[in-house]
Amino acid sequence: MSIHPSARVVLRVVIGVCAAVGIALAVDLLLTFDKSGRGTVIAGIDAGNLDAEQVDAVTDRLADRATERVRLRTPSGAATTLPAELGLNLDVEATRARLLEQPRNPLTRIAALFGASRPVEPVVTVERDALDRALDTQRPVLEQAAVEGGVHYVNGTPTADMPAAGKRVARDDATSTLAREWLDGDAIDLPTEDFSPTVSAEVVEETVAGPAARATSAPLTVTGERTTVRIEPARLGEMLRFGPDGNGGLRPVIDQDSARSLLAPRLARTEHRAVDATFSLSTGTPVVVPSRDGTRIDWPATLASMSSAAVDDDPAADRVAEVAYRPVRPRLDTAAAHKLGVREVVSEFTTSDFTSASGENIRLAAAEVDGALVRPGATFSLNTHTGPRGAAQGYVDSTIIDHGRAAKAVGGGISQFATTLYNAAYFAGLEDVDHTEHSYYISRYPEAREATVFEGAIDLAFRNNTRHGIYIETSWDPSSVTVRMWSTKTVEVQSLTGERSAYTDPPSKTLPKGDDCIASSGSRGFTTSNTRVITDARSGAEVSRHTRTVKYDPEPKVTCR
Numbered sequence: 001m002s003i004h005p006s007a008r009v010v011l012r013v014v015i016g017v018c019a020a021v022g023i024a025l026a027v028d029l030l031l032t033f034d035k036s037g038r039g040t041v042i043a044g045i046d047a048g049n050l051d052a053e054q055v056d057a058v059t060d061r062l063a064d065r066a067t068e069r070v071r072l073r074t075p076s077g078a079a080t081t082l083p084a085e086l087g088l089n090l091d092v093e094a095t096r097a098r099l100l101e102q103p104r105n106p107l108t109r110i111a112a113l114f115g116a117s118r119p120v121e122p123v124v125t126v127e128r129d130a131l132d133r134a135l136d137t138q139r140p141v142l143e144q145a146a147v148e149g150g151v152h153y154v155n156g157t158p159t160a161d162m163p164a165a166g167k168r169v170a171r172d173d174a175t176s177t178l179a180r181e182w183l184d185g186d187a188i189d190l191p192t193e194d195f196s197p198t199v200s201a202e203v204v205e206e207t208v209a210g211p212a213a214r215a216t217s218a219p220l221t222v223t224g225e226r227t228t229v230r231i232e233p234a235r236l237g238e239m240l241r242f243g244p245d246g247n248g249g250l251r252p253v254i255d256q257d258s259a260r261s262l263l264a265p266r267l268a269r270t271e272h273r274a275v276d277a278t279f280s281l282s283t284g285t286p287v288v289v290p291s292r293d294g295t296r297i298d299w300p301a302t303l304a305s306m307s308s309a310a311v312d313d314d315p316a317a318d319r320v321a322e323v324a325y326r327p328v329r330p331r332l333d334t335a336a337a338h339k340l341g342v343r344e345v346v347s348e349f350t351t352s353d354f355t356s357a358s359g360e361n362i363r364l365a366a367a368e369v370d371g372a373l374v375r376p377g378a379t380f381s382l383n384t385h386t387g388p389r390g391a392a393q394g395y396v397d398s399t400i401i402d403h404g405r406a407a408k409a410v411g412g413g414i415s416q417f418a419t420t421l422y423n424a425a426y427f428a429g430l431e432d433v434d435h436t437e438h439s440y441y442i443s444r445y446p447e448a449r450e451a452t453v454f455e456g457a458i459d460l461a462f463r464n465n466t467r468h469g470i471y472i473e474t475s476w477d478p479s480s481v482t483v484r485m486w487s488t489k490t491v492e493v494q495s496l497t498g499e500r501s502a503y504t505d506p507p508s509k510t511l512p513k514g515d516d517c518i519a520s521s522g523s524r525g526f527t528t529s530n531t532r533v534i535t536d537a538r539s540g541a542e543v544s545r546h547t548r549t550v551k552y553d554p555e556p557k558v559t560c561r
Contacts, residue, residue, distance in 0.1 A: 042099060070082070071187035079138045085133075135169050143169060156216045157216075220309060226270070270297070272295045291337070305324060341467070342469050361395050362417045375469055421460060421483050422435055467490075492536075527552070
């Protein structure tokens with residue numbers, strides 16, 4: 001069969017073109033076998049026909065971009081965050097290998113010879129858990145929340161809150177978008193999708209017509225211990241709403257703050273304070289006075305009871321909600337009190353010789369401390385225990401030491417009680433946490449074994465460093481005050497007073513006559529010490545020995561003119 005002459009011409013042309021193209025491709029392959037493909041573009045960067053060193057420069061640029069904050073956008077807003085927070089990682093070596101990989105499609109190579117570009121994507125991985133956490137954090141900015149359906153009340157009438165769809169980031173599509181566009185250097189528009197609220201419009205309408213209308217159809221009665229509170233429909237509507245139950249429905253919710261503001265004052269008498277166990281000395285020895293449990297209103301349970309009663313669809317049921325209570329345990333119950341070992345006097349100290357005004361202040365402070373219990377390991381602070389000691393608490397003007405001289409102030413004389421308490425703790429072998437001596441020596445107190453206090457500035461504190469409780473008993477009469485400590489005796493205490501030395505003479509002061517000027521003949525200052533020796537009550541072995549050195553200032557000679 002013969003071929004037409006014109007066909008032979010076309011065939012020769014085709015064969016020639018194919019040969020030429022083949023030669024061109026072969027030459028191009030030889031010229032670029034160790035370079036990036038012609039026309040390569042990666043993340044907007046021209047990277048065609050580059051040698052290995054030039055490719056490294058491109059990947060370095062990509063690595064720099066990988067450290068920059070990522071700009072995210074949605075129709076709802078914009079945010080910036082770090083790549084690591086989004087779980088984005090650039091594989092530099094794999095990206096370099098991809099750039100140096102020659103295209104295998106001959107058509108792609110031919111197109112590149114004529115200037116066509118060939119996009120190459122960086123090798124990027126996305127840690128989905130990290131991305132989800134980051135998008136959750138940015139949800140208020142990047143997403144539009146769905147509006148859940150609900151019901152609220154206006155003047156006791158149920159009113160529908162209709163639901164509305166929201167718009168959120170489409171997480172799967174966002175993952176591929178970030179991997180593809182992260183290193184382009186521009187803001188990334190994240191894909192979004194609509195999502196529906198959990199409560200439908202139909203459910204809202206059914207709730208308005210049914211449970212919500214029924215809830216305020218009549219008063220609701222709340223009953224506690226011997227107390228009843230009636231809530232009118234309009235008032236109930238002020239505290240009641242219907243919100244999502246998590247399963248596509250609506251449930252009644254009573255606002256706790258609103259309910260408590262109405263009910264708490266009226267139900268307060270139905271609650272009972274827990275009473276700690278304590279000790280009575282009426283028989284001359286300590287006897288445990290039992291503790292009592294208390295009760296408090298369990299508000300979440302009470303509000304749940306109110307919600308249930310309000311929407312009960314049983315026509316025969318009373319609209320009555322019972323107040324729920326929870327028990328409150330005392331800090332010290334009867335059994336624990338019995339284990340404290342409060343059984344005998346372990347120390348006792350008495351001071352006397354005070355004025356009537358000081359005596360009144362001492363009486364008040366002693367009454368505050370009487371019956372105090374210091375549990376093992378606990379610290380007793382006189383200032384903390386008594387609280388404020390001012391005129392409002394019944395304290396009166398009496399003598400204090402102010403700037404090195406006698407003066408008067410409300411609460412004066414309390415230091416005598418502090419000294420009495422300090423010595424009782426001293427001879428009980430308790431740990432001295434904080435105490436301060438008077439600035440000059442007062443002869444009715446033991447040298448270097450006394451204490452002063454001043455509200456808010458100077459305290460007396462000691463720690464119960466024994467295994468037993470310490471029960472403090474105080475007694476007062478117009479001429480003396482006594483502090484006894486009851487516990488289990490484990491130590492003996494000896495007090496050794498040092499010699500006086502380094503005497504100083506008193507200065508003289510002249511002050512205007514008046515209530516604040518108290519004349520004094522003065523006294524010399526000196527330095528002395530006290531050593532406390534503690535021994536084991538059973539074996540007599542020495543447990544500790546501590547010496548405290550005290551420098552007393554001279555009491556000034558004061559003349560009132």
